[in-house]
Amino acid sequence: MVDGFHYLMGGVYCTPCGFASIKGFEDFVRPRFSDLPFDCDPVVERIDSLVCELEKSAGEVDDEGALNLLVAADLRRIQGALRAHSINDPNQSMKANLDRYEVVLRDLGMQFGRPRLFIVDTFPKPYDKMDWTATSPDKADEKDYGITPGNYFKRSHLIPIRSDFLLAHEMTHQIIGEVNPNLLGRGLEEGIAVIFGELFVGAQVLGAELAGLYADYHWHDRRASRGNKLYAQYSRMAATVYQNHGLDGIMAAIRGGRDTIKAVERSYLLGNFDVDLPSGNWIDWYTKVLQKFTTTVMEDLVVSPLSRYIATHAAAGRTVAEIAALANVSPHKVSSSLSELEQDTVTVMLDGDRVAYSDINLLLPGHSLRYEI
Secondary structure (H helix, E strand, C coil): CCCCCHHHHHHHHCCCCCEEEEHHHHHHHHHHHCCCCCCCHHHHHHHHHHHHHHHCCCCCCCCHHHHHHHHHHHHHHHHHHHHCCCCCCHHHHEEEEEEEEHHHHHHCCCCCCCCCCECCCCCCCCCCCCCCCCCCHHHHHHHHHCCCCCCCCCCCEEEEEHHHHHHHHHHHHHHHHCCCCCCCCCCCCHHHHHHHHHHHHHHHHCCCCHHHHHHHHHHHCCCCCCHHHHHHHHHHHHHHHHHHHHHHHHHHHHHHHHHHHHHHHHHHHHHCCCCCCCCCCCCCCHHHHHHHHHCCCCCCECCCCHHHHHHCCCCCCHHHHHHHHHCCCCCHHHHHHHHHHHHCCEEEEEEEEEEEEEEEHCCCCCCCCEECC
């Protein structure tokens, strides 16, 4: 059942924010919004009260206080998005988007059986113990375990917008799996499901801007599991296939099924990029989305909340004492934060107790310097 937490998270996926982990942000806000209904007004009102609470000053700003201030600023941005966008219950929106994605895929010339969506509390056996968000059993699973092929989503993991993009991901697996379901779907196939399913097909229905925000949060999460990190890494491999062969090459790999995809993966892992795929159809808007997703996000440009808060005041020429006064932070903590910025990210250079050089203003407008949560 969806609630106010889910409504808030729908707003997150419409909003550029400064945190480094969507999982960490979810952990922070879930207990503060899950008692509310899935509705705009109560969520917006709760943001007002929570921001007031987080911004309350209790003397000098410390690590916890800095985190509260940064989260409060992000919540204000999300509040603006909630007022500007309609957030849909994924239990309903996914059913509508299943049909929309099918139209996009068939217009591209993809051939596949009628897609089916199952929102379940538990996956069918033998996958019932898996804590996955989604899975797409194919004909091999039907033969071996009696599972009806389709796109299965766990109800407890549904999130507005995120689940809608993941549906396009799973539908890509469905198409690939219909060619040769006897082979394991993994590796480069996951990368193709991300860059083609989520970022091309998903963007056709939900918009390229939303696709970019979703990808940044979902695939560049500082606290991502190793499995999700591998998905992101294979997405870069898939983007290289697109760079070398265009959309024609990606779709040929999908039509060829797992035999073809595994042959490409094997060659790329060995550093051999001369593979048997057609080339053509590079699309400008899509190329830019992939470039942003795979090449220009600095995943490790992340600092502690206090250092991110101090960074706002760390202009070239300012001393530790001046920054401490501006930020209401003790000089000792300012020095530690400046040291973190200098040593871990090389975004400032110090000369004694003075900021000699600073690139902070280069990084703030796009939330490129993110904070741990």
